Amino acid sequence: MSTQKTVNGSQGNGNLQAKDFASDQEVRWCPGCGDYTILKQVQTLMPKLGLDPENIVFIAGIGCSSRFPYYMNTFGIHGIHGRAPAIATGLKVARPDLSVWVITGDGDALSIGGNHIIHLLRRNLDINLLLFNNEIYGLTKGQYSPTSPKGLVTKTSPAGSVDNPFNPLALALGANGSFIARAMDRDPKHLQIMLERTAQHSGTSFLEIYQNCIVFNDGAFSPYTDKSLRDNTSLYLEDGQPLLFGANDAFGVRLDGYRPELVDLRNGKWSKDDLWIHDEQDRNKAWLLTSLFDDNTTEGKLPRPFGVFLAEERPTYEELVRNQIAASIERRGEGDLEELLTGEETWTVKG
Amino acid sequence: MSIIEKQKKEVTIRFAGDSGDGIQLTGSQFTSTTALSGNDLSTFPDYPAEIRAPAGTVAGVSGFQIHFGSKAIHTPGDLCDVLVVMNAAALKANLKFLKPGGIIIANTDGFGKKDLSLAKFAPGETPMKDAKNSGYIVIEIDVTKMTRESLKDTGLTIKEIDRSKNMFVLGVLYWLFSRPLDSTIQFLNRKFAKKPQIAEANIKALNDGFTYAIATELFSERYSVDAAPIEPGTYRNITGNDAIVLGIAAVARKSEFPVFLGSYPITPASEILQGLSVLKNFGVTTYQAEDEIAAISSAIGASFGGSLGITTSSGPGVALKGEAIGLAVMLELPLVIVNVQRAGPSTGLPTKTEQSDLLQAFYGRAGEAPVAILSASSPADCFEVTYEACRIAVEHMIPVMLLTDGFIANGAEPWKLPVISELKPVDPRFEKARDNGQEDTPFLPYKRDENLVRPWAIPGTKGLVHRIGGLEKEHETGNISYDPDNHQKMTEMREKKRDMIANFIPDQKMDEGSDTGKLLVVGWGSTYGSIKSAVSEAREEGLDVSFLHLRYLNPFPKNLGTLLNGFEKILVPEINRGQLSRILRERFLLPVEGFNRVRGVPLMVSELKEKITQLCKS
Numbered sequence: 001m002s003t004q005k006t007v008n009g010s011q012g013n014g015n016l017q018a019k020d021f022a023s024d025q026e027v028r029w030c031p032g033c034g035d036y037t038i039l040k041q042v043q044t045l046m047p048k049l050g051l052d053p054e055n056i057v058f059i060a061g062i063g064c065s066s067r068f069p070y071y072m073n074t075f076g077i078h079g080i081h082g083r084a085p086a087i088a089t090g091l092k093v094a095r096p097d098l099s100v101w102v103i104t105g106d107g108d109a110l111s112i113g114g115n116h117i118i119h120l121l122r123r124n125l126d127i128n129l130l131l132f133n134n135e136i137y138g139l140t141k142g143q144y145s146p147t148s149p150k151g152l153v154t155k156t157s158p159a160g161s162v163d164n165p166f167n168p169l170a171l172a173l174g175a176n177g178s179f180i181a182r183a184m185d186r187d188p189k190h191l192q193i194m195l196e197r198t199a200q201h202s203g204t205s206f207l208e209i210y211q212n213c214i215v216f217n218d219g220a221f222s223p224y225t226d227k228s229l230r231d232n233t234s235l236y237l238e239d240g241q242p243l244l245f246g247a248n249d250a251f252g253v254r255l256d257g258y259r260p261e262l263v264d265l266r267n268g269k270w271s272k273d274d275l276w277i278h279d280e281q282d283r284n285k286a287w288l289l290t291s292l293f294d295d296n297t298t299e300g301k302l303p304r305p306f307g308v309f310l311a312e313e314r315p316t317y318e319e320l321v322r323n324q325i326a327a328s329i330e331r332r333g334e335g336d337l338e339e340l341l342t343g344e345e346t347w348t349v350k351g
Numbered sequence: 352m353s354i355i356e357k358q359k360k361e362v363t364i365r366f367a368g369d370s371g372d373g374i375q376l377t378g379s380q381f382t383s384t385t386a387l388s389g390n391d392l393s394t395f396p397d398y399p400a401e402i403r404a405p406a407g408t409v410a411g412v413s414g415f416q417i418h419f420g421s422k423a424i425h426t427p428g429d430l431c432d433v434l435v436v437m438n439a440a441a442l443k444a445n446l447k448f449l450k451p452g453g454i455i456i457a458n459t460d461g462f463g464k465k466d467l468s469l470a471k472f473a474p475g476e477t478p479m480k481d482a483k484n485s486g487y488i489v490i491e492i493d494v495t496k497m498t499r500e501s502l503k504d505t506g507l508t509i510k511e512i513d514r515s516k517n518m519f520v521l522g523v524l525y526w527l528f529s530r531p532l533d534s535t536i537q538f539l540n541r542k543f544a545k546k547p548q549i550a551e552a553n554i555k556a557l558n559d560g561f562t563y564a565i566a567t568e569l570f571s572e573r574y575s576v577d578a579a580p581i582e583p584g585t586y587r588n589i590t591g592n593d594a595i596v597l598g599i600a601a602v603a604r605k606s607e608f609p610v611f612l613g614s615y616p617i618t619p620a621s622e623i624l625q626g627l628s629v630l631k632n633f634g635v636t637t638y639q640a641e642d643e644i645a646a647i648s649s650a651i652g653a654s655f656g657g658s659l660g661i662t663t664s665s666g667p668g669v670a671l672k673g674e675a676i677g678l679a680v681m682l683e684l685p686l687v688i689v690n691v692q693r694a695g696p697s698t699g700l701p702t703k704t705e706q707s708d709l710l711q712a713f714y715g716r717a718g719e720a721p722v723a724i725l726s727a728s729s730p731a732d733c734f735e736v737t738y739e740a741c742r743i744a745v746e747h748m749i750p751v752m753l754l755t756d757g758f759i760a761n762g763a764e765p766w767k768l769p770v771i772s773e774l775k776p777v778d779p780r781f782e783k784a785r786d787n788g789q790e791d792t793p794f795l796p797y798k799r800d801e802n803l804v805r806p807w808a809i810p811g812t813k814g815l816v817h818r819i820g821g822l823e824k825e826h827e828t829g830n831i832s833y834d835p836d837n838h839q840k841m842t843e844m845r846e847k848k849r850d851m852i853a854n855f856i857p858d859q860k861m862d863e864g865s866d867t868g869k870l871l872v873v874g875w876g877s878t879y880g881s882i883k884s885a886v887s888e889a890r891e892e893g894l895d896v897s898f899l900h901l902r903y904l905n906p907f908p909k910n911l912g913t914l915l916n917g918f919e920k921i922l923v924p925e926i927n928r929g930q931l932s933r934i935l936r937e938r939f940l941l942p943v944e945g946f947n948r949v950r951g952v953p954l955m956v957s958e959l960k961e962k963i964t965q966l967c968k969s
Binding site: 023052053055057058059062069070072074075076077078080083089090092094095116329331332333337343345348 | 387389581583585586588589597600604605609611631634636640641642644645649652653654657658675678682810815817821822831
């Protein structure tokens with residue numbers, strides 16, 4: 001029996017393979033949906049966790065993405081709209097031993113479930129959250145979502161949406177998230193690396209995945225995801241490396257004080273040494289990275305970053321809760337029911 | 352002047368003063384001493400809605416009522432015999448609770464010009480004189496002056512001395528009701544163990560109040576109340592919310608699974624979350640969620656993981672939880688939802704009581720969503736009902752709604768301590784791992800036993816991986832199913848599973864009277880005490896009236912229909928606009944009359960008795 005290399009350094013789960021994590025249920029997303037790639041990449045990741053399927057739980061809310069748990073041969077809950085983080089929190093506090101995953105979409109996470117997302121992030125439970133962002137409501141058949149760009153024409157915004165969209169990573173950072181990253185369905189190799197990082201992080205991992213909705217919002221991310229375009233629009237972050245992008249690393253981003261600036265490395269004025277060096281531990285710089293959120297389909301605009309924006313270690317919520325319980329037991333012993341029920345003052349009535 | 356000693360069967364005293372006057376402490380000390388003297392009793396605190404309303408105003412008045420006697424006591428009393436007021440505002444707010452001709456003990460220092468104006472008495476009005484003229488007995492004591500005089504040599508500051516005023520008054524009352532001081536002295540020594548000077552000062556004020564009552568011949572009468580015939584045993588005083596805390600802790604300690612409480616603070620339920628938060632060594636994990644929905648959702652998540660998930664709230668919070676209760680119905684996981692009801696709708700009267708969430712408990716969800724419903728009848732009853740709610744939730748894999756209300760949540764009464772060895776562990780339906788050659792036996796998460804209960808299959812157990820969710824399940828496999836016949840079948844099964852709980856609960860017993868007759872009074876929840884008192888009084892007068900009080904509201908005990916059919920008339924008193932009466936009419940097709948009040952307070956025994964008399968005689 002071969003022992004696999006695992007993302008968390010554990011012994012591994014024998015010779016389980018991706019297919020062992022596929023359930024017997026027929027997958028029912030639209031043909032060509034970005035969700036298929038993500039499902040495949042998550043199933044590919046699973047053996048690397050080094051855990052048996054019964055120790056993994058996928059929890060989802062409502063929406064296209066939220067069907068995900070049914071397709072995983074693990075424990076799973078398909079919950080109610082927006083509440084997956086709350087269900088997952090209860091489970092993780094009660095059972096810190098389990099690997100808990102939340103699958104959510106832009107509507108589920110950022111509209112109806114907005115409150116739960118921010119509290120999950122600030123508390124920092126060791127939960128892996130995958131946000132499938134397709135900038136549209138898919139399951140209800142095409143209404144604008146909280147990440148739809150201004151002006152998007154949908155069934156409920158025939159004259160164009162007037163809503164200002166959320167910047168999901170800035171929101172997650174603002175909620176004091178400890179791990180914030182972005183990937184895309186159209187780059188499965190990078191997505192796999194991001195999933196590994198998500199699994200490795202101890203604390204709430206927030207991975208936004210640009211996911212194409214082929215029916216209601218096709219091509220929403222094509223400027224960043226199309227192979228022919230993404231060189232000039234997408235920047236792949238690597239810890240300790242300069243911010244480079246473009247064909248043959250023609251462009252870079254430097255910091256002019258706290259202002260990111262696009263520079264052309266071909267004219268000799270700037271070199272790699274002048275560029276912003278990515279530091280995953282630097283929360284302040286993570287803020288600046290999340291601000292690279294402009295429409296950059298026109299030339300000369302700053303790129304959209306992909307990769308790990310921030311990876312900060314801090315104690316998890318369940319650890320702190322368990323520590324308090326352990327301390328209480330150490331101080332007072334296992335609860336004495338007789339003493340508790342008796343209370344401070346009693347009296348006896350004789351027969 | 353010689354003092355007349357009088358025996359009383361029952362007495363109600365109401366203490367009232369500013370939030371800062373130590374009224375609740377005075378009340379609870381009088382309660383302890385009364386309990387130790389062997390009386391039966393019932394108490395109710397009346398807090399102001401505002402946290403710190405301006406001193407001296409009516410809005411800032413805090414009250415505490417105790418009803419005790421040498422006979423069985425079931426309510427804190429409609430009206431009081433003695434009203435203790437520390438200032439003018441307290442008199443203004445509470446005179447309406449005093450019986451005609453009753454005694455007012457007033458701190459005259461709280462009736463200065465400024466106090467009268469803060470209490471919004473008109474200029475020139477003389478409330479104490481007016482009270483005397485209306486036939487009340489008014490005993491005036493300058494408590495501030497007397498306390499300062501009593502403690503002038505203690506070396507304490509005036510501010511510290513004034514904090515002992517309540518003990519001086521308590522001393523006076525202990526004399527009036529012929530009570531010993533030792534229990535309160537012991538309490539003061541315990542409470543101020545680290546500040547002996549303060550303990551001594553309070554004890555001196557208490558003793559001096561007692562002596563003052565003798566020396567000044569304030570009263571022409573002195574009362575004594577004999578011990579009541581109470582079932583032998585060891586007792587403590589307990590509020591409903593505290594009894595729920597103990598009930599949950601007991602389930603956690605007696606059973607093999609842990610308990611998880613996910614809750615969001617709301618009046619009047621917050622004390623349950625607070626109470627369990629300090630019991631971390633009892634196998635209970637508490638989680639203060641970001642909102643009501645997260646609270647119940649976290650409890651569902653914990654239940655999926657093998658803990659008993661519990662959530663506690665009040666009506667408006669339970670409204671928010673409705674969708675998640677529906678999910679729990681579909682998931683068929685154990686879940687207990689405690690609703691400490693308050694007066695509604697909307698924010699309503701958060702600190703006042705009502706029973707108006709019964710229909711919400713029955714029907715307040717999307718779809719056909721059957722849950723079990725239990726209710727507690729008194730503060731002490733909350734312990735047993737909580738234990739029972741947890742048992743049903745776990746043993747039948749179903750959400751259970753437990754209804755109490757603000758009255759019994761904050762009210763207190765003596766509770767006979769249970770024998771811990773007699774508390775039965777709750778028996779979970781944990782599915783065993785598929786190993787040792789059973790690996791190939793397929794696991795069916797919705798395969799039911801003879802009581803239609805599905806197994807509790809928790810993560811981490813080999814061979815049990817499965818997915819559940821809010822979508823309709825296929826019978827046995829639990830896979831998503833849109834099949835029409837399957838939905839019909841599953842809907843009926845969920846309901847039948849709930850109804851079959853009736854096989855695991857006791858038959859309904861009559862609380863008063865025979866099994867057939869002219870009039871049956873049917874109650875549920877916190878109205879127990881008022882109904883019991885009213886029916887007892889009516890029966891003493893020879894009226895043909897019986898009384899049964901429901902703990903199990905859904906399903907009802909199996910014999911309920913038979914009992915209801917044994918009477919000419921049925922009366923259902925409730926603090927709502929007629930909710931149980933509506934359900935009984937619908938379920939049993941019987942003419943049921945309601946007696947309904949929604950005044951934020953318990954039903955008046957006298958009013959209810961009048962109604963019973965009228966029905967018995969017509």
